[in-house]
Amino acid sequence: MKVHLDCIPCFLRQALEAVKMSTNNDAVREKALREVVTYLSQVKWTTDIPRIGTEVHRIVKKVTGNSDPYKQLKNKYNKLAAQLYPKLEFMVKNSSDPLFTALKIAIAGNAIDFGPKAEINLEKEVKNALTNELAINHIESFRHELKPETDLLYLADNSGETFFDRILLEELTKFKTRIVYVVKGGPILNDATIDDAKIAQIDKIADVISTGTDCAGIIFDECSEEFIEAFKKSSIVISKGQGNYESLNEVKDKKIFFLLKVKCPIVGKKIGARVGSIVLKAVSS
Amino acid sequence: MKVHLDCIPCFLRQALEAVKMSTNNDAVREKALREVVTYLSQVKWTTDIPRIGTEVHRIVKKVTGNSDPYKQLKNKYNKLAAQLYPKLEFMVKNSSDPLFTALKIAIAGNAIDFGPKAEINLEKEVKNALTNELAINHIESFRHELKPETDLLYLADNSGETFFDRILLEELTKFKTRIVYVVKGGPILNDATIDDAKIAQIDKIADVISTGTDCAGIIFDECSEEFIEAFKKSSIVISKGQGNYESLNEVKDKKIFFLLKVKCPIVGKKIGARVGSIVLKAVSS
Numbered sequence: 037m038k039v040h041l042d043c044i045p046c047f048l049r050q051a052l053e054a055v056k057m058s059t060n061n062d063a064v065r066e067k068a069l070r071e072v073v074t075y076l077s078q079v080k081w082t083t084d085i086p087r088i089g090t091e092v093h094r095i096v097k098k099v100t101g102n103s104d105p106y107k108q109l110k111n112k113y114n115k116l117a118a119q120l121y122p123k124l125e126f127m128v129k130n131s132s133d134p135l136f137t138a139l140k141i142a143i144a145g146n147a148i149d150f151g152p153k154a155e156i157n158l159e160k161e162v163k164n165a166l167t168n169e170l171a172i173n174h175i176e177s178f179r180h181e182l183k184p185e186t187d188l189l190y191l192a193d194n195s196g197e198t199f200f201d202r203i204l205l206e207e208l209t210k211f212k213t214r215i216v217y218v219v220k221g222g223p224i225l226n227d228a229t230i231d232d233a234k235i236a237q238i239d240k241i242a243d244v245i246s247t248g249t250d251c252a253g254i255i256f257d258e259c260s261e262e263f264i265e266a267f268k269k270s271s272i273v274i275s276k277g278q279g280n281y282e283s284l285n286e287v288k289d290k291k292i293f294f295l296l297k298v299k300c301p302i303v304g305k306k307i308g309a310r311v312g313s314i315v316l317k318a319v320s321s
Numbered sequence: 322m323k324v325h326l327d328c329i330p331c332f333l334r335q336a337l338e339a340v341k342m343s344t345n346n347d348a349v350r351e352k353a354l355r356e357v358v359t360y361l362s363q364v365k366w367t368t369d370i371p372r373i374g375t376e377v378h379r380i381v382k383k384v385t386g387n388s389d390p391y392k393q394l395k396n397k398y399n400k401l402a403a404q405l406y407p408k409l410e411f412m413v414k415n416s417s418d419p420l421f422t423a424l425k426i427a428i429a430g431n432a433i434d435f436g437p438k439a440e441i442n443l444e445k446e447v448k449n450a451l452t453n454e455l456a457i458n459h460i461e462s463f464r465h466e467l468k469p470e471t472d473l474l475y476l477a478d479n480s481g482e483t484f485f486d487r488i489l490l491e492e493l494t495k496f497k498t499r500i501v502y503v504v505k506g507g508p509i510l511n512d513a514t515i516d517d518a519k520i521a522q523i524d525k526i527a528d529v530i531s532t533g534t535d536c537a538g539i540i541f542d543e544c545s546e547e548f549i550e551a552f553k554k555s556s557i558v559i560s561k562g563q564g565n566y567e568s569l570n571e572v573k574d575k576k577i578f579f580l581l582k583v584k585c586p587i588v589g590k591k592i593g594a595r596v597g598s599i600v601l602k603a604v605s606s
Contacts, residue, residue, distance in 0.1 A: 041350055044358065045337050048330040055326075065326055066366055073329065077359040081351055 037085050037282040040302045044076060051092050054225075057109070058100035068099035085282045086253035093224050093252065104223035106195075113148050113156075113196025113226070114235050120158055124203045127166070136175055138207040139295070140165045143314045145200025146193060146277050146297040149226065171298070171313035178293050178318060181272045184212035189270035190242070191254065192219045192228045193277030193296075198236035201276065205241050215242040216266045222250030227279070253283030278303050285319070292319045322370050322567040325587045329361060336377050339510070342394070343385035353384035370567045371538035378509050378537065389508035391480075398433050398441075398481025398511070399520050405443055409488045412451070421460055423492040424580065425450045428599045430485025431478055431562050431582040434511065456583070456598035463578050463603065466557045469497035474555035475527070476539065477504045477513045478562030478581075483521035486561065490526050500527040501551045507535030512564070538568030563588050570604070577604045
């Protein structure tokens with residue numbers, strides 16, 4: 037997805053959030069934010085959203101010297117999600133349609149993305165996801181793909197959300213699909229890295245690899261050969277969250293299932309669902 | 322008030338709003354927003370808030386060629402407020418403390434400031450203002466000042482809000498104070514100009530002058546001599562809204578009564594009240 041005019045103030049708002057979490061030094065905060073503003077004044081506004089987002093966060097990390105501004109937040113949501121995990125397991129186990137329940141829970145986990153101020157009530161998000169309809173629901177198309185020979189690539193989004201992904205992964209293993217779980221190659225926003233996948237013990241049920249880079253979403257020309265190979269080899273892709281959607285929404289030669297909570301009107305308009313709704317959208321080759 | 326780091330994304334958000342209302346031409350929208358971003362990357366971040374705000378809106382007006390982007394919005398709230406006016410008059414008339422009721426209504430009118438998207442329920446704002454306590458209430462100090470020889474300077478804020486001001490002005494005339502009502506010298510945001518004051522028929526109960534410039538709040542070195550003289554001559558000042566507060570909160574040699582609804586956490590912290598609360602704060606010389 038190319039950047040939209042509405043994204044520009046949003047990048048700056050996000051940069052401010054990251055700057056505040058990076059350092060308490062006011063002079064450094066100002067220096068970092070000003071460098072982001074200067075970058076935004078110079079970059080082409082026809083660039084892809086993830087590419088600008090990535091650069092914005094790289095500037096913040098470079099200027100503040102804090103390589104992982106969202107560290108505390110990530111730890112917090114890893115802990116909260118770990119505590120919730122047994123309940124999620126119980127819900128799936130006692131469901132009449134475990135796969136669909138697990139899918140909904142995995143999407144509910146995508147609510148973990150609202151920055152440090154907004155408290156997210158994870159349990160409430162799960163309850164809402166299980167009670168409410170999906171705004172877009174391509175579950176049958178998804179079921180159709182689940183066969184033993186399927187190579188499934190699962191693109192993770194946020195830390196903590198990894199536990200919600202594990203719920204779904206546990207179900208998927210029952211179909212004997214081969215799964216590669218992809219996290220980020222370095223800290224960006226509150227996105228999951230290898231450490232987070234291990235904390236959720238995903239390495240015990242799937243192959244875990246990284247994109248090889250600290251990009252927002254997926255920027256193919258920055259990714260490692262390992263990731264590119266895995267992407268090419270995969271027969272279907274599960275893509276979690278807006279960042280991955282913004283990166284892959286125009287990919288034509290792959291069956292991709294987008295699982296996400298819509299958090300901005302620009303993405304909502306593109307995908308065809310309102311802000312706040314949850315979506316399982318198939319884009320088939 | 323000097324600019325705060327949090328103001329920078331907010332200026333850009335406000336610029337985007339103004340840009341969208343100024344033109345439907347995407348290329349022009351981008352050009353205007355980019356020029357604002359460039360300005361923000363270059364201006365000193367120790368500048369006063371109203372000065373940056375003024376320049377941001379001047380850039381939008383210049384690049385888009387639309388000299389009054391908020392024109393439609395201003396008309397809308399002038400109409401809504403005019404319809405509500407008889408009810409407001411009735412409330413004051415039937416109040417046990419007409420002055421205080423009129424003051425609360427005048428502050429409730431300051432809710433007219435949320436941009437084009439957020440629908441403001443004016444009647445609800447008034448009801449809330451009349452029911453809820455003021456977060457800061459210096460009414461007694463204000464009462465003390467109302468004498469026949471008082472020269473009162475009333476600094477207006479938004480269009481439509483002018484009708485709410487008139488409610489208070491009608492009460493103030495009963496104390497035989499001399500009143501000068503000050504609007505902006507040209508369009509900026511949805512701020513009231515001479516036209517708006519006339520629509521609310523304020524020219525029939527007070528002298529109406531303008532700042533002589535299209536500034537946000539008050540920027541003294543830009544204002545007309547007429548305004549400067551009136552300000553100097555005044556014995557007390559009623560200052561409506563955040564823009565005027567940001568301009569005058571450090572003025573020491575004047576009795577100023579700030580009437581406003583707190584709309585941002587930075588102003589809230591400075592004035593000592595939460596976002597959403599309404600305030601009548603005396604800063605006495």
